[in-house]
Amino acid sequence: MLDDEIGVREVTMTEHFAEMFTDDDFDILLLIGGYGSGKSFTGFLKTAIKATMEKRKILVVRKVYSTIKESCYEDLKDGLEIAGVLDEWKFIKSPLEANHLTNGSKIIFRGLDDWRKIKSIKNIDYIIVEEADEMTLEDLKELRKRLRVKGIKKHIVFMCNPVSRASSIYRMFFTKDEGFGFNEEELYKNRKLKKIETIQLEDGTKETITIKVHHSIYKDNLFLPPTFIYELESEKDPRLKRIACEGKFGADGDLVLHNAVFEENVFERYIQNKIFKENYYRGVDWGYSKSYATGLKMAVNESLNELYIYWEFYNRRMTTRELAKGMEPLKEDNVKIFGDSASAQANADFRDEGFRIFPCGTKDRTYGEQMLRSFSRIVIDKGRCPKTKKEVEECIYKKDKYGEIIPGEYNIDPHSIDTMKYGLSDRKYVPLKERRKDRGKFVGA
Known part of the structure; x- marks a missing residue:
């Protein structure tokens, strides 16, 4: 349940997700899980509440801009409505934006198919990325460079299904050569992982970065219809069942060695x-x-x-x-x-x-x-x-x-x-x- 003290409506959800709304102790967060697990709902609702509670300049991103209006834009509006604060926001359709009427928060929607439009946006302090596995590793790194504001805690949230181990998300979070080196099997067991890394600049300045990974499956979502649950649980294709039902990384396509x-x-x-x-x-x-x-x-x-x-x-x-x-x-x-x-x-x-x-x-x-x-x-x-x-x-x-x-x-x-x-x-x-x-x-x- 969300506390009404922050000025938003109570929302019932599983304990696995509830603590996410009060946890801002991260620089980088990955919400990853199977179909219908509630990760995107949680990510956008958290963003809606965050922007309503305090002044933020938020960038909402997908790989292709044309997919945003029917997905991220509507999901964010749903989050504001569920939180009971939709009337505090003004929405603009061209370009897609949302502005808080009193605290100065701004939510901007962009696609990575035109990097020039991303680079022209200044003072971003919060980024949320839907279908993050669609991005290249270079895209993900470039997005992290957009968070340049000083004097405020900056956050970037990635959300996606666990598709191929060749994906950019797997490479960034689960490999040691290119990423943070989280253990995949440990994630499935513990469902939440945290790592603190220390970086050092050439001038000797040191800073810590907190990275978290949150895993979820359909059983973590209280609001799925029985028919959807049945389709997941009766899936015969082991590849799809692994990704969709169990929320685990696997090949999403035509296997070469199907035998x-x-x-x-x-x-x-x-x-x-x-x-x-x-x-x-x-x-x-x-x-x-x-x-x-x-x-x-x-x-x-x-x-x-x-x-x-x-x-x-x-x-x-x-x-x-x-x-x-x-x-x-x-x-x-x-x-x-x-x-x-x-x-x-x-x-x-x-x-x-x-x-x-x-x-x-x-x-x-x-x-x-x-x-x-x-x-x-x-x-x-x-x-x-x-x-x-x-x-x-x-x-x-x-x-x-x-x-x-x-x-x-x-x-x-x-x-x-x-x-x-x-x-x-x-x-x-x-x-x-x-x-x-x-x-x-x-x-x-």
């Missing part, structure tokens, strides 16, 4: 004493100074048409000697190793280190993709191959302007998928329509 599943102890369950060594495969993707070198151990059950991935190496910025030491297990069983043919020197260096390695050849770029998609299942050991699991869960096709997928072009640089292609380059792939009908003979011991 992948993730299990424990893959070698013991499917390979050991079951598949001949002739059906073992090894692959290496070398990567470069900023990319990842990847090695995989694989096996194929030709009878069941299943691919098993049960060991991985995944690292970067290592010397040849360090890579050779990390990939030493690839030598086991004297299985041929196929490496990226584009790096002849790396293959030669590894042969000098005792690896039985060969260039993968130069097949059509979609050939390996078609082979991987032709398996009835790709079973990946989720405990031993976490990086491969993550890439396979995230890798989706790019699409052309007509919405059609583009074979061989993806949203991420999938090192592990490339490694699968290289490692299987010596396998004879027969398209489904050409396969023999008598595939029932079991392959293995």
